[in-house]
Amino acid sequence: MVSYNEGMKIAVIGAGAAGIMAALQAARGDGQVTLFEHNQTVGRKLLVTGSGRCNLSNDNLDPSLYYCADPEWIARFLDTFGVAELKEVFEKLGIPTIKTYDGWYYPLSQSAQAVVEILRERLLEAGVLLRVATEVEWFSWKEGQFELKVNWNERKTVEHFDKLVVAAGGKAYPELGSKGSLFPALAGLGHTVETISPALGPIFVDLGAFKALKGLRFDAVTSIYLDGERLGSTYGNLIVTEKGFNGPGVMNLSHFVGLHPDQNLELQVNFLAPFWEGMAEELADLEKARSSLRGLLLRALAPKAVDFFLSQAEIAPETQIKAVEGEQLLRLLRVATDNRFMVRGAGDFKISQVTVGGVPVSEVDPCSFESKLVRGLYLVGESNNLAGPCGGYNLHYAFGSGILAGKHLVSSKDNE
Numbered sequence: 001m002v003s004y005n006e007g008m009k010i011a012v013i014g015a016g017a018a019g020i021m022a023a024l025q026a027a028r029g030d031g032q033v034t035l036f037e038h039n040q041t042v043g044r045k046l047l048v049t050g051s052g053r054c055n056l057s058n059d060n061l062d063p064s065l066y067y068c069a070d071p072e073w074i075a076r077f078l079d080t081f082g083v084a085e086l087k088e089v090f091e092k093l094g095i096p097t098i099k100t101y102d103g104w105y106y107p108l109s110q111s112a113q114a115v116v117e118i119l120r121e122r123l124l125e126a127g128v129l130l131r132v133a134t135e136v137e138w139f140s141w142k143e144g145q146f147e148l149k150v151n152w153n154e155r156k157t158v159e160h161f162d163k164l165v166v167a168a169g170g171k172a173y174p175e176l177g178s179k180g181s182l183f184p185a186l187a188g189l190g191h192t193v194e195t196i197s198p199a200l201g202p203i204f205v206d207l208g209a210f211k212a213l214k215g216l217r218f219d220a221v222t223s224i225y226l227d228g229e230r231l232g233s234t235y236g237n238l239i240v241t242e243k244g245f246n247g248p249g250v251m252n253l254s255h256f257v258g259l260h261p262d263q264n265l266e267l268q269v270n271f272l273a274p275f276w277e278g279m280a281e282e283l284a285d286l287e288k289a290r291s292s293l294r295g296l297l298l299r300a301l302a303p304k305a306v307d308f309f310l311s312q313a314e315i316a317p318e319t320q321i322k323a324v325e326g327e328q329l330l331r332l333l334r335v336a337t338d339n340r341f342m343v344r345g346a347g348d349f350k351i352s353q354v355t356v357g358g359v360p361v362s363e364v365d366p367c368s369f370e371s372k373l374v375r376g377l378y379l380v381g382e383s384n385n386l387a388g389p390c391g392g393y394n395l396h397y398a399f400g401s402g403i404l405a406g407k408h409l410v411s412s413k414d415n416e
Helices: 017-026 046-052 071-080 083-093 112-125 183-188 208-213 255-259 276-284 293-297 303-312 326-337 393-414
Strands: 009-013 032-036 097-099 104-107 129-131 134-142 145-152 155-161 163-166 194-199 203-205 217-226 229-240 244-246 265-270 339-346 354-358 377-379
Touching (some): 009 134, 017 046, 017 393, 071 393, 145 163, 163 393, 208 339, 244 265, 293 303, 303 326
Parallel strands (some): 009 032
Antiparallel strands (some): 203 244, 203 339, 265 339
């Protein structure tokens, strides 16, 4: 049986990426750390990250890639906790990492299940008290302590702690336990809680004739516009679906749909952007232009897509490059690079990976994640209003926020 040292009592609500790391780091001090988790096991949402491979981080971390009201805030966080810091922590935990050619980091095992099992083992070794299948229904601040109303198997108790880390997540994947039910408690402590919206999900549009491309994948540049003004742009893989588009190429923009409900949003998809420079050179050099326009497009696109674009541009498939007229080329470019789709909605919480909304970052310290309003309260992970694109950006933030909060809990105790 594990024995716990007398001293500061720390509660961590939520055993996801942020909560696990906060508990592990805080357990290095002399207090007792209790980790509450609504699910039967820890790290349940972590199991589905990176399609089960657990995409930990990305070499291309940059403040500009995050949705955040204060770019300087996220810049300070990334300066404090970058890729090198994350790799060091994971190496010490016994989780070596590997990097793909494009800078995406995964555990050497490429198994989220392995990561979760190692982290659970480390929690037990550190003496963290795991309270799984236990729901924290409410918390408040009373007489110098945090009071938690806890429900375990319909047995309800009131428990008190000196410090509190809120890592309960947003509302994405509610079947995995993220319901956003504790945001009202944060509001009760004086924090602002901004509207929670889904992010990193599909975008639904009026496809029109483009329904013919259903099932095809593209590497494309995608932009979203509000009344003609561009809100954001991203590059990545996307797939044409029955209702619109899915994949990183649109998921990174889906939060704009939730942030601007019932407004005039348009999605622009440039299917040729990654290949256009080389194609333009060949189109301009008539001496080298020996093939058909269809043959040129087939170097980058599937036959079904090529035939669709040529048909929409009213260009015969056999048309030679040197015979392409200026107006024909303009029609092709309009269809393949500047088509605008009316946005009809985006994926709900059930099919979106993260959420935006929650506590504004201005109310939280970016280096310790301690609340600026309530001393001893730490807000990590999706408690705060920010989100990154696909590719390990959100998991890096979740791990990092928990690690910095846990380290500060130990150092603040040392300084008391």
